Amino acid sequence: MKKIAVFASGSGSNFQAILDAQLDAEISLLVCDKPQAFCVERAKKAEVPTFVFQAKEYASKEAYELEILHALKEHGVELIVLAGYMRLIGTTLLQAFEGKIVNIHPSLLPAFPGKDAIGQALEAKVKVSGVTVHYVDAGMDTGPIIAQRAIELNEDETKESLQTKIHRIEHELYPKVIQGLLQ
Numbered sequence: 327m328k329k330i331a332v333f334a335s336g337s338g339s340n341f342q343a344i345l346d347a348q349l350d351a352e353i354s355l356l357v358c359d360k361p362q363a364f365c366v367e368r369a370k371k372a373e374v375p376t377f378v379f380q381a382k383e384y385a386s387k388e389a390y391e392l393e394i395l396h397a398l399k400e401h402g403v404e405l406i407v408l409a410g411y412m413r414l415i416g417t418t419l420l421q422a423f424e425g426k427i428v429n430i431h432p433s434l435l436p437a438f439p440g441k442d443a444i445g446q447a448l449e450a451k452v453k454v455s456g457v458t459v460h461y462v463d464a465g466m467d468t469g470p471i472i473a474q475r476a477i478e479l480n481e482d483e484t485k486e487s488l489q490t491k492i493h494r495i496e497h498e499l500y501p502k503v504i505q506g507l508l509q
């Protein structure tokens with residue numbers, strides 16, 4: 327079975343959806359840069375090993391990514407799934423896992439990359455936004471697109487209501503796309 331690492335920084339509801347989907351893969355490691363994040367609790371509950379770190383304790387991105395790389399190798403990880411990981415992936419990981427890192431982003435890329443994509447979409451008053459799963463390259467949400475789903479916005483859409491809609495779609499889409507990548 328293919329071994330997957332999930333990278334997250336927050337609640338980890340997508341991580342949970344991936345766990346619950348029981349893919350033909352082993353979720354071998356959770357990498358998290360926020361020791362207090364709820365995704366760490368989810369990993370413990372599911373008995374998934376964790377690598378938790380704080381970037382400020384390292385001299386550089388390269389320094390912490392070398393440690394992440396070590397943990398990934400130790401666990402035999404073949405595919406990296408970013409699920410709300412709030413850091414740009416650096417050259418160390420990109421070179422070691424070329425074409426083997428995917429991300430999910432809460433907009434129809436290339437629209438609204440970067441932080442607060444949901445807020446950006448509301449600000450722009452778009453009628454349609456959505457979710458994108460894409461390969462990760464050195465840019466901010468710029469890699470080749472694998473799958474997208476559109477979501478219509480209501481007149482009275484709020485950040486919370488759009489967030490809920492987006493999560494619902496993400497939890498269905500991301501496990502499916504990952505399963506497809508395992509073949």
Ligand code: GRF
Nearest residue numbers: 337338339340410430431432
């Ligand atoms: C998701 O909306 C994802 O698109 C974005 O970060 C959010 C993570 O949510 N990259 P969660 O931690 O999986 O609940």
